[in-house]
Amino acid sequence: MAKQNQAYASYVQMYAAATNTMTHWRILSEPPEILRQNGSMTLIIKDKLKKYMGIWQYILSDLQTEKISW
Numbered sequence: 001m002a003k004q005n006q007a008y009a010s011y012v013q014m015y016a017a018a019t020n021t022m023t024h025w026r027i028l029s030e031p032p033e034i035l036r037q038n039g040s041m042t043l044i045i046k047d048k049l050k051k052y053m054g055i056w057q058y059i060l061s062d063l064q065t066e067k068i069s070w
Helices: 004-030 039-066
Strands: none
Touching: 004 039
16 A cells, blocks of 8 residues: 555656646747746746756656556
8 A cells, every 4th residue: 555655646746747847848938928038037947847857757767667566
C-alpha cells in the first residue's frame, strides 16, 4: 500500500510539473502585451519553464527506472 501511495504521489508530482511546464510554454508562445514590453519578466518565465521542464524530466526518468507496478 505504501508503495502504491508513493507511486500516486510521484505521478501527481509529474503531472504538476508537466502542467507548469506547459503553462509557461503557452505564455511564452503567445506572450501578453505586458510581457512583450518587459524583457526581465520574459527571462523569469523562461527560467521557470526550464526549471519545471527539468523537474518533469527528472520525475519521469525516476519513475521509469523504478518500474513501478500497479
